[in-house]
Amino acid sequence: MTTPDPQTSPKYEDRVHRSGGGIAGGVLLLGIACWLGIDAIVAGEGSTPWRALAALLLVVPLIIAFTLRPAVYVGDDRLRVRNPFRIIVLPWGQIEALRSGYSNEVFVKTGGKFQLWAVPVSLRARNKAARREARRTAQDGGPMGTGGGGRLGGALGGGLGGSRGLSGGRGAGSDGPVRAESDQVMDDLRELLEQRATVRSAQGEVTVRWAYEVMGPAVAGAVLLVILVVVG
Template identity: 70%
Template sequence: MTSPESQSPAPQPSEPGTEDRVYRSVPAIAGGVLLLAITGWLGIDAVVSGEGRTPWLALAVMLLVVPLVVAFTLRPAVYAGDDRLRVRNPFRVVVVPWGRIASLKSAYSNEVVTESGAKYQLWAVPVSLRARKKAARREMRATAQARREMGRGRDEGRGHALGMGAGLGLGGGPSSDGPVRAETDRIMDELRGLHEARREAESAQGEVTVRWAYEVMGPAVAGAVLVLILVLVG
């Protein structure tokens, strides 16, 4: 699940010199840190105490695994600025001006769809069906409680003189702030609101750009080649 950062993606401090809203996944970051710690512990132990090809194989595996763990856990982020949406996925960085976005879709994954029909998944804002079901249950409970309070208010109102039935105003109840939504669904609602507000702005026009993350792909490919060579030679 990814956060504005809780158990789903959440707003992070803006990057220096920008006012972007930043969304990342706390569970993914926590999982990534744990995996890196385990990989480092096992890899260093193999390098220090291993014999023969083992230290070299351990280094090659670490060169392969570490960039992939970083790519899928620590790297993903969504930056929402006044003029564009910047999506940092495991292997690509996509910059889409608000004026070039056709829609922001939520189904089994959250995606930004451009006017040309291209789709880019928001890795930092993952869909959680479990969170959606939990939010739906909370909404049902809040609605039922509001109805009970409204019923009590009507009963109290009948027992008071005209103009004294304050109980009739109890219907706002728990759901007065709007429907209960899963965290990532609320984030998508926020992004849609920014899109609607800024899509016509002159500064929010431009071209969609996509950059491959060679700084992640290069070390991973090098590690994979080294592992293959060591296995074949050994």
């Protein structure tokens, strides 16, 4: 019986992170846009149906790009980031750091950085997590100025760029501080980066591909709409 090589054997299953709020908002916006657009196409007169069609051709891809499309695919060897207009493939060995502030970003060793649209920062969620951590600390009897304050500081400081691992806690039932969902996702990514950055299979080049399947229809719709407005 052979022992798996820790440098090549996978430790994590592939998973996908998306914004639930973004998806819900996108579905709502698509419903409104299609309702108004189809109504204008059916009931409109003159050039109105054509303008409505051009507007839909412009608006629908943009709504999809900014709400339904963003996703972060976490693999054992690489991180694939699908942003509104680009797809970035980042081998773990090329990632310098993952940072959180008012947005979540990944920095590469070549000096570039990319925003994680699918993992948006929620200041409200952070504040809620901090309040839950404060209540838990008070219930545990820890003084806020000593051990309890340190845990509360971890809940706040980690979300603003700290590099805590999975032990950073997932809720009230864990030993670590209570974390906002997006901050916990970033903690998971940081731990995976720490473990996989030097693995042979996680090396390679950073690749960036533009999403022409989104940009093309949007540009065509914009051009057509401008022409229809100018022609009248």
